[in-house]
Amino acid sequence: MLSAVAHRYAKALVEVAAAPGSASNPAAILSQLKAVDKPSRIRRSCASALLSPAVSPSRKRAIVTRVLGPLGLDNQARNFLFVSLTIARG
Numbered sequence: 001m002l003s004a005v006a007h008r009y010a011k012a013l014v015e016v017a018a019a020p021g022s023a024s025n026p027a028a029i030l031s032q033l034k035a036v037d038k039p040s041r042i043r044r045s046c047a048s049a050l051l052s053p054a055v056s057p058s059r060k061r062a063i064v065t066r067v068l069g070p071l072g073l074d075n076q077a078r079n080f081l082f083v084s085l086t087i088a089r090g
Contacts (some may be wrong), residue, residue, distance in 0.1 A: 013077075029080075057082075064085065
């Protein structure tokens with residue numbers, strides 16, 4: 001079950017992606033986020049760094065950009081990941 005915070009962020013992402021005039025495709029964002037969730041995409045060492053409160057948010061963004069850059073994430077999907085990492089507690 002999703003936590004209240006996770007549910008709130010997921011709902012906000014859907015609202016932004018499905019908003020009139022949005023250039024994003026909600027189905028494409030979902031597909032991209034599922035691809036990010038595949039274990040082969042993020043090595044265990046990277047995952048530890050992304051979840052660690054000792055790693056700065058700017059460093060986490062750099063890791064995501066480098067590791068997941070080849071996926072060509074939609075801006076909203078990428079920003080959702082950045083926000084999620086900023087608020088994540090290790």
